[in-house]
Amino acid sequence: MLTERKVSWWRGGARRCCAPREKENREESSSAAAAPPTSPPARAAAAAMGNAQASASSTSSPRFAMASRAFSRQELDDLRALFVSLAAQSQTGGRAISRPVFLEYFGIRGALGDRLFQLVARESGGGEGVTFEDLIVSKATYERGTRDEVDEFIYQLCDVTGDEVLERSDLETILASIRETIFSENKEAGEGSNKRTFEAFINSAVFSKDAEGVARKSMSLSDFRSWCILIPSLRKFLGSLLMPPDSGRPGFQVPALHYPENISPDLLLLNKEYAWHIGGGFSQQEVQEWRLLYHSSLHGQSFNTFLGNVTNGDAQTVIIVKDTEGFVFGGYASHPWERHSDFYGDMKTFLFKLYPEASIFRPTGANKNLQWCAVNFSSDSIPNGIGFGGQPHHFGFFLSANFDQGHSFTCTTFTSPALSKTNRFRPEVIECWGIQTKGALDEKAELVKGTVLERFKEDRNMLKLVGLANASD
Template sequence: MGNAQSPPNPRFATASRAFTQQELKDLRSLFASLAAQSRSDYKYVSLSTFQDYFGISGPLASRLFDLLTQKRNDGMLTYEDLVISKAVYEKGTLEEIEEFIYELCDVNGDGFLERCDIGAILDSINDTIFTPKKTQTSLNSSPISLKAFLNAAEFSKEAEGKSENNMSLVDFRNWCNLVPSAKKYLESLLIPPNTVRPGFQVPHMLFPKNLSPEAVALQKEHAWHIVGALTQMKAEQWKLVYHSSVNGLSFSTFMGNISSVEGPTILVIKDIDGYIYGGYASLPGRGIMIFMVT
């Protein structure tokens, strides 16, 4: 008698059709590399290898791994798992992708998207983007600013047995519209880290060395938040073209510096009471420039 063979997985066959042959070849190569690092005889990818490669950790990484492995709780990500999950997560319809990310954000896996879950998502963003362990320096994000992103979320769905409301899918969509960089981050978790990953970029802000970072009204987490609404081309390097502490309070200097800008501009104003507000002007040219008034 011949050896029994496992029947083909219909979900895998359907998912495979979402990719080109070259994309499937690349996925196979990626899986083989990660499986080798997992020392699994090329059979599966372990959670620790998955976390190290994609650069995410904590509850969000565990939840993503759980979804990718079809909630089997066996700690083994197979090649079929990878293809099936990426077909939905990256190749699915807008509704399928949103529903996948909505389920992903339920990091506790209890079926309820609560305030603590969104807090865990923001903690992951802070750890991954602003305080990455593999770099020598951090971007010094402000917990207060990140808390503002949490406070922007609405939790309108009542749940039996829960003392607090949870976030409905509509609430989640509205929050993603308010914090587009968070949505881009959540959509890009499986993009290889050596490529451009939307939601992971913080602009490099150029300003005079004699200007203290504390004097700059636009902080790193604000810039990351703004980038979510801009194209990737505008996310790399921003240059300070006006600051009252550097250029003085001359309105003619202010206008002169603005007129020399060949790209889009962001105006950030910090008033005497400490409130920060501003605007964005889309102008012809490459790159993006910053001017700040305090």
């Protein structure tokens, strides 16, 4: 039962996460006492702050005292200032943050915002709203607690009805709130494709728990953790809801997709929602700007054209395939596509599924068979094409050099299942995106273009890729 686990977590969470700050707070309190403010306004502000803190400490619960130790004195002062500002707007006499002000500040739309407010306000009972104690205790556990404590908080957060049963309808509500919070201004995707995309996220969830009085199985905490591993953007989003909205909260970023103006977004496999999902495997810098390098409908289903476009493009790429069965999947390559006779790459590489299920599969460390790019080899043991994971002729994901067929098998490199409906597939659409950090496009625009030397370097890179560079010397 959620209730049984909730009590032990809520009472013990703040205690475990607070100890490292205790000594620091004592030292900072001593130094603060030894250096009183000098100017009249500063003295007045300090006096008001001191009175407020003294009042809070005189009525605070032990959990609040322990939770306070999770923060430095400066952090507590900043949180107090935030609370005072929001409470002043709440018409509660400065005693609490009202629900409308709370939701407006943190910017969480839909039922998820209401559930967050309910959980944060429960320390005081939520009569008037979120008190300062509520805010500190919640943030101490939610942001400074152990992984298990944070997971349990988020698990309860997703139980939007509060009935202690996490069902598919709860997940639909959570994803609807995410759609409204992050993608409400996204004009590039229609409502139909948007809904279809989010259904793929739910399709990857497992419901294995038998709940009393419920006919269908529900999602256990273990099921929920597994789902968050498959969709890391979801875990990042749900884990950062109480962060300041202007701080670049993890899970809120959606890559800016750059592609020619004459291309309809309907032609692209990658939409904003899928980009958000794939971006869960990246750092915030890598999430920011992606550029279309190759699309089979625009450039022709040509391996040579693909290699030419990605060679002059970006080192990090995302390849997406839609097969003739309608399955959409792909891989992230952390290294450039260069001619090799064996596997290469690093542990940043991963595979993913987009439709009909959405999942990300990271390297397990079982082997180093991460990225494959073989061009113009005549040996049967070195299949020409590009791929990820597994073994030659038995890849986790592989496209032949003709771009007319591929295969996907279960592989230990990523602990990934077959990405396609059947192990062998025929691609209908292939597209590739270059990953760029913010400002990279502007920097490239400033480079000298079209010089003879640069043309020579580009041509030589292409020759090197196809294994002919030495022959041209």
